[in-house]
Amino acid sequence: MTIGNISFPQYPVFLAPMEDVTDIGFRLLCRQMGADLVYSEFVSSDALVRGVNRTVEKLEVCDDERPVAIQIYGKFVEAMRDAAQIVVEQAHPDILDINFGCPVKRVAGKGAGAGMLQNIPLMLEITRAVVDAVPDTPVTVKTRLGWDQDHRIIVELAEQLQDCGIQALTIHGRTRSQMYTGEADWTLIGEVKRNPRMHIPIIGNGDITTPERAKECFERYGVDAIMVGRATFGRPWIFKEIKDSLSSVASGNSLPFVGPQPHSVASLKTPVAPNPSPIGRGVDTLTPDWKLNVLKQQVLTSVERLGEYRGILHSRRHLAASPLFKGIPNFRETRIRMLRAETTKELFDIMETVKPIVNCEL
Numbered sequence: 001m002t003i004g005n006i007s008f009p010q011y012p013v014f015l016a017p018m019e020d021v022t023d024i025g026f027r028l029l030c031r032q033m034g035a036d037l038v039y040s041e042f043v044s045s046d047a048l049v050r051g052v053n054r055t056v057e058k059l060e061v062c063d064d065e066r067p068v069a070i071q072i073y074g075k076f077v078e079a080m081r082d083a084a085q086i087v088v089e090q091a092h093p094d095i096l097d098i099n100f101g102c103p104v105k106r107v108a109g110k111g112a113g114a115g116m117l118q119n120i121p122l123m124l125e126i127t128r129a130v131v132d133a134v135p136d137t138p139v140t141v142k143t144r145l146g147w148d149q150d151h152r153i154i155v156e157l158a159e160q161l162q163d164c165g166i167q168a169l170t171i172h173g174r175t176r177s178q179m180y181t182g183e184a185d186w187t188l189i190g191e192v193k194r195n196p197r198m199h200i201p202i203i204g205n206g207d208i209t210t211p212e213r214a215k216e217c218f219e220r221y222g223v224d225a226i227m228v229g230r231a232t233f234g235r236p237w238i239f240k241e242i243k244d245s246l247s248s249v250a251s252g253n254s255l256p257f258v259g260p261q262p263h264s265v266a267s268l269k270t271p272v273a274p275n276p277s278p279i280g281r282g283v284d285t286l287t288p289d290w291k292l293n294v295l296k297q298q299v300l301t302s303v304e305r306l307g308e309y310r311g312i313l314h315s316r317r318h319l320a321a322s323p324l325f326k327g328i329p330n331f332r333e334t335r336i337r338m339l340r341a342e343t344t345k346e347l348f349d350i351m352e353t354v355k356p357i358v359n360c361e362l
C-alpha cells in the first residue's frame with residue numbers, strides 16, 4: 001500500500017491522531033513499538049494562521065518519527081488553505097491530513113471537524129483548496145460514517161472526497177451523534193473498500209483493542225490499513241503485539257523495534273529507565289518488567305519535553321489506563337497515589353512498589 005510515494009508494509013497499523021496525546025514524544029515511542037505511521041494532534045487552522053504559540057509548537061516533528069502526518073481542522077476555506085501551506089513549509093510532514101471527524105461540541109458544534117458532515121459542499125471545497133495548496137504533499141482525510149444514524153453518507157462521500165484529489169481516506173466507524181458511544185460499525189467501512197470506483201487506500205478505525213480484532217478487520221473488511229487510538233493508552237506496545245500477530249502473513253519493514261530508548265535524557269535530573277529490551281524481542285517475551293520500563297520511559301520523555309509538572313500530568317492518563325495494572329488487588333489506592341504524584345521520583349517509587357505484584361500476578 002502506498003500513500004503518495006510513501007510505501008507501507010503489508011497490514012499497516014497507524015497511530016490515530018489524538019489531542020493532548022499524540023505529541024512528538026508519544027509518536028516516537030509508538031514508532032519504536034512498530035506503528036507504521038503516526039499522526040499529530042489536530043491543529044486549528046485559525047490558530048495557526050494567527051501564529052498562536054501553543055498551536056505552532058504542535059508542528060514540531062523529527063526525522064526519527066517519519067513517516068508522520070500532521071492533521072489540521074477548520075471551517076474556513078482560506079484559513080485551511082493557508083494553514084496547509086504553513087504546515088508544509090514549517091514541518092515538511094510526509095502527509096497532511098484533514099480532520100472532518102471531531103465530534104466535540106466546541107469543534108463540530110461550530111461547523112468544523114464532524115460538523116462539516118452537515119455541509120458537504122463546503123467540505124469538498126475545503127478539500128480541493130487544501131489539495132491544490134500543497135501539490136507536493138499527499139493530502140488525506142479522516143472522517144466518520146455520517147452525521148447521525150439517518151445520514152450515514154460515507155459510501156457516496158468517499159467517492160466525492162476521492163474526486164477532490166485526496167490520496168487516502170480514514171473512516172472511524174461511528175456517526176457524529178454517537179460521539180464515542182456504542183460500538184464502531186465496520187460494515188460501511190467494508191462497503192467503501194469494496195466499491196469498485198474507489199482506488200485510494202482506505203484506513204479503518206474504531207475499537208481495535210486486540211491483535212485478534214486487528215486481524216479480523218483486515219480480513220473481513222479488506223481495509224488497506226488500520227488505525228489504533230485509545231487502546232494505546234498505557235499500552236504503546238500494542239503495535240508490537242498486533243504486528244507480531246500479523247507477521248505470519250506479512251513481511252513488514254516498519255521502523256526496527258528497539259524497545260524503549262532514552263532520548264537525550266542525560267540532561268534530566270530524574271531516574272533514567274533502563275533499556276531492558278534486546279533488538280527484535282518477540283511479543284511473547286514482553287515481560288511486565290519491560291512494560292513498566294516502557295511506561296517509565298514515556299514519563300521521562302514527557303517530563304523532558306514539558307517540564308516535570310506538565311510532563312507528569314500528561315502521562316497520568318496513560319498510567320491510569322494501563323492494562324498492566326489491571327487485576328492487581330486493591331489497586332485503586334495505588335492508582336490514586338499515582339495520579340497525585342507530583343515528581344518523577346515519587347511516581348517511579350510507586351511504580352516500584354507495584355513491580356513485584358505486577359510480575360507475579362500477571
Ligand SMILES: Cc1cc2nc3c(=O)[nH]c(=O)nc-3n(C[C@H](O)[C@H](O)[C@H](O)COP(=O)(O)O)c2cc1C
Pocket residue numbers: 016017018019020021040041042071099101102142172205206207208227228229230231
Ligand atoms: C483523547 C482523544 C483525542 C482525540 N483527538 C483527535 C484528533 O485530534 N483528531 C482526530 O482526527 N481524532 C481524534 N480522536 C479520535 C481518534 O483519532 C479515533 O478516531 C477514535 O478514538 C476511535 O479510535 P479508537 O477506538 O481506536 O480509539 C481523539 C480521540 C480521543 C480519545
